[in-house]
Amino acid sequence: MTDLRIEIGRRPVVDGVSFAVPDGARVGIIGESGSGKSLTALAILGLLPDGARASGSVRWNGREILGLPDRELARLRGDDIGMVFQEPRTALNPIRTVGRQIGESVRIHERVSRREALRRAVTEAERVALPDPERIVSRYPHQLSGGQRQRVAIAMALACRPRLLIADEPTTALDVTIQAGVLALLRTLVQDAGMSLVFITHDLAVLAQVATHAVVLEHGRVVEQGGVADLLRAPSSPVTRALLRDATATLWHPERPQASVSDAGARAVADESAFPAASGGVVDDPPDGMTDSPPPAEAPGASETERTP
Numbered sequence: 001m002t003d004l005r006i007e008i009g010r011r012p013v014v015d016g017v018s019f020a021v022p023d024g025a026r027v028g029i030i031g032e033s034g035s036g037k038s039l040t041a042l043a044i045l046g047l048l049p050d051g052a053r054a055s056g057s058v059r060w061n062g063r064e065i066l067g068l069p070d071r072e073l074a075r076l077r078g079d080d081i082g083m084v085f086q087e088p089r090t091a092l093n094p095i096r097t098v099g100r101q102i103g104e105s106v107r108i109h110e111r112v113s114r115r116e117a118l119r120r121a122v123t124e125a126e127r128v129a130l131p132d133p134e135r136i137v138s139r140y141p142h143q144l145s146g147g148q149r150q151r152v153a154i155a156m157a158l159a160c161r162p163r164l165l166i167a168d169e170p171t172t173a174l175d176v177t178i179q180a181g182v183l184a185l186l187r188t189l190v191q192d193a194g195m196s197l198v199f200i201t202h203d204l205a206v207l208a209q210v211a212t213h214a215v216v217l218e219h220g221r222v223v224e225q226g227g228v229a230d231l232l233r234a235p236s237s238p239v240t241r242a243l244l245r246d247a248t249a250t251l252w253h254p255e256r257p258q259a260s261v262s263d264a265g266a267r268a269v270a271d272e273s274a275f276p277a278a279s280g281g282v283v284d285d286p287p288d289g290m291t292d293s294p295p296p297a298e299a300p301g302a303s304e305t306e307r308t309p
């Protein structure tokens with residue numbers, strides 16, 4: 001992406017943003033609320049809100065994709081670029097089982113029957129470490145915990161086997177412990193598949209758990225970018241230093257009182273044991289009772305809308 005500019009009305013909201021996402025890199029875009037993170041990501045996907053005008057250049061596979069017609073952008077989103085947003089509820093259809101929704105994502109990418117897609121949904125559910133995948137695919141989104149819903153959203157995004165995943169604050173709506181599990185999952189999946197990641201957050205501690213590179217935005221401009229370890233060790237902009245101070249509370253570990261924040265952050269990049277919760281795997285099991293609740297009655301002939309609570 002080179003010199004991306006976005007205006008809404010006459011107001012410039014993103015102003016000359018340039019960065020690259022090398023193959024396999026995990027780039028974290030960080031900045032305060034309103035700094036232009038989401039718009040920058042949405043511009044890659046051609047999903048800017050009405051009234052927003054983008055200029056500059058966004059290249060994918062050597063090809064200019066800024067301003068491509070909707071049909072081609074839609075194909076790109078189905079095939080090459082997946083996305084996960086902050087609030088999984090918005091990505092999920094409340095009246096369809098999660099299996100059907102994951103299966104539909106599979107079908108965007110591959111010509112398989114509905115039945116086969118449903119079978120694949122179980123595998124995809126397994127891949128994102130959803131508990132009891134065979135059963136969970138017949139559930140509706142509201143019957144899942146927040147962390148599980150986000151895992152479903154990730155499974156949907158990954159079912160298309162994208163080469164780039166864009167995740168806009170995918171864990172901000174989750175509790176801290178659940179957040180760590182989802183972050184660890186995201187990082188592992190992206191790493192194992194050799195995918196690239198653009199990850200948006202306002203929290204440097206979160207960024208350090210996931211990203212290899214960071215782009216720091218302020219008022220729509222890049223104030224600093226580089227490798228995460230370097231950025232944590234020697235932040236050059238006041239914005240980054242402030243973000244680092246904010247992250248202190250998260251990174252500080254009572255058992256390591258001697259560690260400075262930048263030490264802890266730099267170590268976190270190389271060694272995930274700095275975040276014990278992050279290596280714990282699935283931590284967002286729903287409270288007892290939730291897992292054991294029966295699946296919704298499959299009333300023959302009932303339409304899906306009638307099955308909602």
Ligand SMILES: Nc1ncnc2c1ncn2[C@@H]1O[C@H](COP(=O)(O)OP(=O)(O)OP(=O)(O)O)[C@@H](O)[C@H]1O
Pocket residue numbers: 008013031032033034035036037038039040049050202
């Ligand atoms: N649909 C819209 N209409 C008008 N202004 C908008 C719209 N979307 C975003 N903006 C403005 O553009 C600027 C950048 O917004 P953006 O959503 O990219 O910020 P952000 O960094 O993602 O913030 P947050 O952390 O709160 O999600 C903000 O000043 C915002 O008010």
Ligand SMILES: [Mg+2]
Pocket residue numbers: 037038039168
């Ligand atoms: Mg945003």
